[in-house]
Amino acid sequence: MPVPEKLIFEYSHAGRGASDQWPHDPGPAALAELPLTLRRARPPELPEVGELEAVRHFTRLSQLNFSIDTHFYPLGSCTMKYNPKACNQYAMLPEFLARHPLAPESHGQGVLACLYELQEMLKEVTGMQGVALSPMAGAHGEFAGVAMIRAYHRARGDLERNEIIVPEAAHGTNPATATMCGCVVREIPVDRLGDVDLAALQAAVGPSTAGIMLTNPSTLGVFERRIGEVARIVHQAGGLLYYDGANLNAILGKVRPGDMGFDVIHVNLHKTFSTPHGGGGPGAGAVGVGARLAPFLPIPLVGKDGERYRWLTEADVPQSIGRLSAFMGNTGVLLRAYIYMRMLGREGMQRVGEYATLNANYLLARLQAAGFDAAYPQRRASHEFIVTLKRQARELNVTAMDFAKRLLDYGFHAPTTYFPLLVPECLLIEPTETESKDVLDAFVSAMSQIRKEAEQEPARVTSAPHTMPVRRLDDVRAARQLDLTWKPTAQS
Amino acid sequence: MSTVPADLKYTRSHEWVRTLADGTVAVGITDHAQHALGDLVFVEVPEAGRAVKAGEPCAVVESVKAASDVYAPLAGEVTAGNPKLKEKPETLNTDPYGEGWLMRLKPAPGALTGAALLSAADYQKVLEAEGG
Amino acid sequence: MAFIPHTEADVAAMLATIGVAGIEDLFDEIPADLRVKSLAGVPPELNEMQIGRLMTERARADGAPLAFIGAGAYEHHIPAAVWAISTRGEFYSAYTPYQAEASQGTLQLIYEFQTMIARLTGMEVANASMYDGASATAEAALMAVRANRKSKSARILVPTTLHPHYRRVAVTTAANQGLKFEELPYCTAEGVTPSASLARYDGQDITALVIQQPNFFGRLEDVDALTDWAHARAILVIAVVNPTSLALLKPPGEWGTRGADIAVGEGQPLGVPLCSGGPYFGFMTTRMEYVRQMPGRIVGRTLDTAGRAGFALTLQAREQHIRRAKATSNICTNQGLLVTAATIYMSLMGARGLARTAAAAHARTRELVAGLTRVPGVHLAFSGPYFHEAVLQLDRPVAPVLKSLSNRGILGGLDLSGYFPELGDALLVCATETKTSADIDRYRAGLSEVMQAARAA
Known part of the structure; x- marks a missing residue:
C-alpha cells in the first residue's frame, strides 16, 4: 500500500536551498532604483529544500496517482487513450520550447507549418470549412463556438436570438457556456431509446432560438440517429447547430459532424487526438466552422501566402469574436496533436473510430453476459456505454460509487459515475481503442468478482478502497471546514 | 418518509411558511428538500431590508453534490436572515422547521392572502406525485 | 497498427462475442448517406522515425535567436x-x-x-x-x-x-x-x-x-x-x-x-x-x-x-x-x-532563488537599457523605476530595425507602434537572468550597426 507523503513545507529548513539552480546574486546595489515603498517587506514563505529532497517528494507524489501509463482508465466521456511518448518528445525539441510567442514569423516557419497543417487536417476530419486552434480547453472551445453563433445572429441584425437548446443529458459545460455567452438555456428531454425528443425540440425552437448544442454520439453513449431531422428543425427555425466534440473518438473517420449538418464544432484534442490530460490540463479545444461562421473565428489563425506561413489577426478577420488567450493558445499541446495525427495518417484515423467502437461493444457484451445491465440494451454502443447498477443497489445495497471505489483496489481506475444524471446508479465506461482484449477481460473479471463480494461480504465493497493511500475522504468536512492553504499552526 | 407539519404553508418548490404573532412570516426549506440535498455545507441568506418578489431567488443552499436557489414564497421585505446558518449550515439538516429557518419576511400588503401557498395535505400530494 | 494492440485472432474473438460479422456492422445505426468515403486531405501515416525527422527539421527552421522580447512571456532558467x-x-x-x-x-x-x-x-x-x-x-x-x-x-x-x-x-x-x-x-x-x-x-x-x-x-x-x-x-x-x-x-x-x-x-x-x-x-x-x-x-x-x-x-x-x-x-x-x-519550480527556487532571479533580471534590464541608450538615436521613453522591461524610443520606424536585427539572429523586442501609436517609434525590450553581458553587448553592437547603416543609406 502506498505510504502518504509529507507536505513539501514539512521538509523545509531555513537556509537550505537548491542554489545550483539560482543565478548569481547581483547584490543589493542592483536594486537601488526600486523604491522601498513598492518593495516587499518580508520574503514569501516558499519551501527551503535541497534538489534531491524536492525530486524525491514530487516523485513520491506522482506514485500516489493512477494514470494511463500505469492503469486502465475507462473514464467515460474523457477518452483516456495512450499518449504516445513520441508526441511529447518531438513537441519538446529545444527550438520549439525556446520560441517566444511574439518572435517574428521569420523565426517560426517550422511551428507555423505544423499549426497550419493541423488546421487543414482538422477541417478534413470534421468536415468543416475553417478551424481556429487558440481555445485552450473543451469548455473554452465551447465558449468560442457559442460566441460565434451570437456574433453571427448579431451581424444579421437578428438581435432576439439568445436561447440555446441543450438535451437534458448534456455535459454541464454546455449550459454554463451558454450563460457565459449571455444566453438563456432551454433543456429538452431525450426519449426512451436515448434519441432527442423531436416533438419537444419542435416545440422549443422559435424566433429566439440561437442554436442547439449536441454531442453525437450523445452522453448516453448512443448515436443520435435522427440527426438529419434535428438539423432540419433547428435550421428551419433560424438557429445553428453546435457539435460538442467530447465524443468525436467514436466516429473519427466514419462520419463527419460537418456532413451531419453541424455549423460549428469544438474538438477536444486531449481526448480524440491523444494529447496528455496532465492531471487536469492543459487541454486544447480547437473550433471548426462551416462557411457561415468562418468570418467570426477567434484570432490568431495561421494563413499561408505562397510558401510562407503567417498569423492572421484583426486585419485579416475583421469580424472575429476576438482573442481568447494572450498569445496562441496551448501551442505545445497543438504540436502534440499534430504529431499524433501525422503518425496515424488517414488510415490510422479511421481505425481509431473502428477499434474504439469494437472495444466498447465487446466490453458491453461481456459485461451483459456476466449479468450486468446496459442502460440502453436495444442500442449499439458507440465508443462508450452505460451500465446501470440500480438492480444491485436495490438487491445488495451496494451503489455505483461502491463499485467504483472497489475497482481501485483491483487496479482499475473507476469509470465515470453518476453522469449522466438521468440514468440511476450508472457507470459510463469508455475503454478506448488502445486497450487490448486482455485488459478488457481482466476488467470484466474484476466487476464480476466485486459483485460476488457484494453478495457475500458487502462491507468489503461499501468500505472500499482498502489499498489506496487514503480511505474514502470526508467531502462534507472538506467543504464545511475549509482548509485550502497550509498553515504551520494548523493541525498536521 | 419526510415530515410535513400540519400548521405550515408550503410551495411546490419545497419552501415552508410560518405566520408569526407579529405579522411577519418565517421561511425555510422542507424536510424533504434538506433530505434530497444531503449534508449542507453552506447557506446564504438575504440581508435585512431587501425587498423580494414572490418567486424571486433570495437564498442559496449548498451541499457537496448539489446547490439550489430558495425562492421567496411571497412578496415582502426581509426583516432578518438566520445568522446561525453561516457557522452551522447543518442546522438546516437537523431542524429544518425550527432552528434551521432561513429568513423572516414582512409580507407586502395582501401578499400573504394572495400567495398561492399549499396546505400540508396538498404539499404531501406534491411529494407523492414526485415519488417522494 | 499504430497504437492499437489487437491481433487478428483478438478481433475475430471479439466480433464473435458481440455477435456481428465485421467491425463495419457496429456502425449500422449511422445513416448510410452520412458515412465518410475517404479522408483524402489527411496525409498517409508516418512512423516514429519519420515524424522525428520531420519535427527536427521544423524545429531547426525556427532557429535559436538571441531574444530580448518580454511583453507577458519571459525566458527564465528552468531547473x-x-x-x-x-x-x-x-x-x-x-x-x-x-x-x-x-x-x-x-x-x-x-x-x-x-x-x-x-x-x-x-x-x-x-x-x-x-x-x-x-x-x-x-x-x-x-x-x-x-x-x-x-x-x-x-x-x-x-x-x-x-x-x-x-x-x-x-x-x-x-x-x-x-x-x-x-x-x-x-x-x-x-x-x-x-x-x-x-x-x-x-x-x-x-x-x-x-x-x-x-x-x-x-x-x-x-x-x-x-x-x-x-x-x-x-x-x-x-x-x-x-x-x-x-x-x-x-x-x-x-x-x-x-x-x-x-x-x-x-x-x-x-x-x-x-x-x-x-x-x-x-x-x-x-x-x-x-x-x-x-x-x-x-x-x-x-x-x-x-x-x-x-x-x-x-x-x-x-x-x-x-x-x-x-x-x-x-x-x-x-x-x-x-x-x-x-x-x-517554486520548491527548487524558494524565496531566495526567486529573489535572485528577479534581482538578476532587473539588473540585466538596467544594463541593457544603459547599453542601448548609448546608441545614437535611442532613448528611454519614460522616467521612473522599471522592473525587467523598458520602453525605448528610436529616431526612426522600429519594424525595419527589428528586421535587420533578426537577420543577425537577434530578436530586439516588441514594436509598440501598432499598440500605442501615441508613443511614436517605441520598442519594448526585456532582459532576464538568462542574458549575459556579452549577449547585451552583442545586441548593442548590432543595433549600433543597423542604425548607422540606415543613416548611411
Missing part, C-alpha cells in the same frame, strides 16, 4: 528537475482528480501550489489555476461583478497600461454578459496611471479597478494610492502581477490599507517554457470571503474514514458539472501539468 518530473507518466497521463483516493499525488500537489501562490501574492486563498494570465484577468472581472454586491453597473476600469492582449481577451470573454471595460489614460512622460486621472469617476457606480504591476511597459504603478482610492469608493481591486517580481515587490495582499481583493497573473515565468505562447497557466487568488465567487477547481484538505489527512476537490457546487447554467464559469479543468511544473 532540469522541473520537466524531468512533470513529464513522468503518473502526472502527465492522469486526468482531473475525480477519484480522490487514486489521485492523492495530483491533489496534494495542487494544495501545495495553492499554498505557495497564496504566500507569494500575500492573499488568503488560491485556486488550482486558470488557462493563462489573460483569461484569468477576464475571469477576475466576471468574479468581481458577482462579488461586489454594492455595485450594479458592471463597469470595470482598466488602465491603458494593462497588457493590450489581456484587455482584448477580457472584452471577448465578458462583454456578452454585459461587462463594460473603460480605459484609464496613462501619463505619456512616466508611463504609469496617475491617481489624479481617477477623479472624474468620483461618485459613479464602478464595480472594479484593474491594476497591473509591473505594468505592460515594465514601469511600477503607485499601487497603494490606486488601491486606497478604489476601496474608499467600494470599488474592488483586481491586481494583475508577475510572479517573479513578487519575490521583491510588495504583494497584492499588502497593497494600500486593505490589500487587493482579487490577484491574478501569468504563471509562465515559474518554470514554463515559452513555446510560442502556451501551454501556460493563470493563477487566481482572493480573500476568503469571496472564495465562493471564485471560478475553477479548488483542493481542500480533509480527513478519510480512518481519520487520516487527505486531499479532495472541494466547493464543487460553484462549478459547471453541478451548477450548470448558474455556475461561476464554464471552466472544467485547470492547467494541471503546468501547475505541476510551477510547484516543483
Whole structure:
C-alpha cells in the first residue's frame, strides 16, 4: 500500500536551498532604483529544500496517482487513450520550447507549418470549412463556438436570438457556456431509446432560438440517429447547430459532424487526438466552422501566402469574436496533436473510430453476459456505454460509487459515475481503442468478482478502497471546514 | 418518509411558511428538500431590508453534490436572515422547521392572502406525485 | 497498427462475442448517406522515425535567436528537475482528480501550489489555476461583478497600461454578459496611471479597478494610492502581477490599507517554457470571503474514514458539472501539468532563488537599457523605476530595425507602434537572468550597426 507523503513545507529548513539552480546574486546595489515603498517587506514563505529532497517528494507524489501509463482508465466521456511518448518528445525539441510567442514569423516557419497543417487536417476530419486552434480547453472551445453563433445572429441584425437548446443529458459545460455567452438555456428531454425528443425540440425552437448544442454520439453513449431531422428543425427555425466534440473518438473517420449538418464544432484534442490530460490540463479545444461562421473565428489563425506561413489577426478577420488567450493558445499541446495525427495518417484515423467502437461493444457484451445491465440494451454502443447498477443497489445495497471505489483496489481506475444524471446508479465506461482484449477481460473479471463480494461480504465493497493511500475522504468536512492553504499552526 | 407539519404553508418548490404573532412570516426549506440535498455545507441568506418578489431567488443552499436557489414564497421585505446558518449550515439538516429557518419576511400588503401557498395535505400530494 | 494492440485472432474473438460479422456492422445505426468515403486531405501515416525527422527539421527552421522580447512571456532558467518530473507518466497521463483516493499525488500537489501562490501574492486563498494570465484577468472581472454586491453597473476600469492582449481577451470573454471595460489614460512622460486621472469617476457606480504591476511597459504603478482610492469608493481591486517580481515587490495582499481583493497573473515565468505562447497557466487568488465567487477547481484538505489527512476537490457546487447554467464559469479543468511544473519550480527556487532571479533580471534590464541608450538615436521613453522591461524610443520606424536585427539572429523586442501609436517609434525590450553581458553587448553592437547603416543609406 502506498505510504502518504509529507507536505513539501514539512521538509523545509531555513537556509537550505537548491542554489545550483539560482543565478548569481547581483547584490543589493542592483536594486537601488526600486523604491522601498513598492518593495516587499518580508520574503514569501516558499519551501527551503535541497534538489534531491524536492525530486524525491514530487516523485513520491506522482506514485500516489493512477494514470494511463500505469492503469486502465475507462473514464467515460474523457477518452483516456495512450499518449504516445513520441508526441511529447518531438513537441519538446529545444527550438520549439525556446520560441517566444511574439518572435517574428521569420523565426517560426517550422511551428507555423505544423499549426497550419493541423488546421487543414482538422477541417478534413470534421468536415468543416475553417478551424481556429487558440481555445485552450473543451469548455473554452465551447465558449468560442457559442460566441460565434451570437456574433453571427448579431451581424444579421437578428438581435432576439439568445436561447440555446441543450438535451437534458448534456455535459454541464454546455449550459454554463451558454450563460457565459449571455444566453438563456432551454433543456429538452431525450426519449426512451436515448434519441432527442423531436416533438419537444419542435416545440422549443422559435424566433429566439440561437442554436442547439449536441454531442453525437450523445452522453448516453448512443448515436443520435435522427440527426438529419434535428438539423432540419433547428435550421428551419433560424438557429445553428453546435457539435460538442467530447465524443468525436467514436466516429473519427466514419462520419463527419460537418456532413451531419453541424455549423460549428469544438474538438477536444486531449481526448480524440491523444494529447496528455496532465492531471487536469492543459487541454486544447480547437473550433471548426462551416462557411457561415468562418468570418467570426477567434484570432490568431495561421494563413499561408505562397510558401510562407503567417498569423492572421484583426486585419485579416475583421469580424472575429476576438482573442481568447494572450498569445496562441496551448501551442505545445497543438504540436502534440499534430504529431499524433501525422503518425496515424488517414488510415490510422479511421481505425481509431473502428477499434474504439469494437472495444466498447465487446466490453458491453461481456459485461451483459456476466449479468450486468446496459442502460440502453436495444442500442449499439458507440465508443462508450452505460451500465446501470440500480438492480444491485436495490438487491445488495451496494451503489455505483461502491463499485467504483472497489475497482481501485483491483487496479482499475473507476469509470465515470453518476453522469449522466438521468440514468440511476450508472457507470459510463469508455475503454478506448488502445486497450487490448486482455485488459478488457481482466476488467470484466474484476466487476464480476466485486459483485460476488457484494453478495457475500458487502462491507468489503461499501468500505472500499482498502489499498489506496487514503480511505474514502470526508467531502462534507472538506467543504464545511475549509482548509485550502497550509498553515504551520494548523493541525498536521 | 419526510415530515410535513400540519400548521405550515408550503410551495411546490419545497419552501415552508410560518405566520408569526407579529405579522411577519418565517421561511425555510422542507424536510424533504434538506433530505434530497444531503449534508449542507453552506447557506446564504438575504440581508435585512431587501425587498423580494414572490418567486424571486433570495437564498442559496449548498451541499457537496448539489446547490439550489430558495425562492421567496411571497412578496415582502426581509426583516432578518438566520445568522446561525453561516457557522452551522447543518442546522438546516437537523431542524429544518425550527432552528434551521432561513429568513423572516414582512409580507407586502395582501401578499400573504394572495400567495398561492399549499396546505400540508396538498404539499404531501406534491411529494407523492414526485415519488417522494 | 499504430497504437492499437489487437491481433487478428483478438478481433475475430471479439466480433464473435458481440455477435456481428465485421467491425463495419457496429456502425449500422449511422445513416448510410452520412458515412465518410475517404479522408483524402489527411496525409498517409508516418512512423516514429519519420515524424522525428520531420519535427527536427521544423524545429531547426525556427532557429535559436538571441531574444530580448518580454511583453507577458519571459525566458527564465528552468531547473532540469522541473520537466524531468512533470513529464513522468503518473502526472502527465492522469486526468482531473475525480477519484480522490487514486489521485492523492495530483491533489496534494495542487494544495501545495495553492499554498505557495497564496504566500507569494500575500492573499488568503488560491485556486488550482486558470488557462493563462489573460483569461484569468477576464475571469477576475466576471468574479468581481458577482462579488461586489454594492455595485450594479458592471463597469470595470482598466488602465491603458494593462497588457493590450489581456484587455482584448477580457472584452471577448465578458462583454456578452454585459461587462463594460473603460480605459484609464496613462501619463505619456512616466508611463504609469496617475491617481489624479481617477477623479472624474468620483461618485459613479464602478464595480472594479484593474491594476497591473509591473505594468505592460515594465514601469511600477503607485499601487497603494490606486488601491486606497478604489476601496474608499467600494470599488474592488483586481491586481494583475508577475510572479517573479513578487519575490521583491510588495504583494497584492499588502497593497494600500486593505490589500487587493482579487490577484491574478501569468504563471509562465515559474518554470514554463515559452513555446510560442502556451501551454501556460493563470493563477487566481482572493480573500476568503469571496472564495465562493471564485471560478475553477479548488483542493481542500480533509480527513478519510480512518481519520487520516487527505486531499479532495472541494466547493464543487460553484462549478459547471453541478451548477450548470448558474455556475461561476464554464471552466472544467485547470492547467494541471503546468501547475505541476510551477510547484516543483517554486520548491527548487524558494524565496531566495526567486529573489535572485528577479534581482538578476532587473539588473540585466538596467544594463541593457544603459547599453542601448548609448546608441545614437535611442532613448528611454519614460522616467521612473522599471522592473525587467523598458520602453525605448528610436529616431526612426522600429519594424525595419527589428528586421535587420533578426537577420543577425537577434530578436530586439516588441514594436509598440501598432499598440500605442501615441508613443511614436517605441520598442519594448526585456532582459532576464538568462542574458549575459556579452549577449547585451552583442545586441548593442548590432543595433549600433543597423542604425548607422540606415543613416548611411
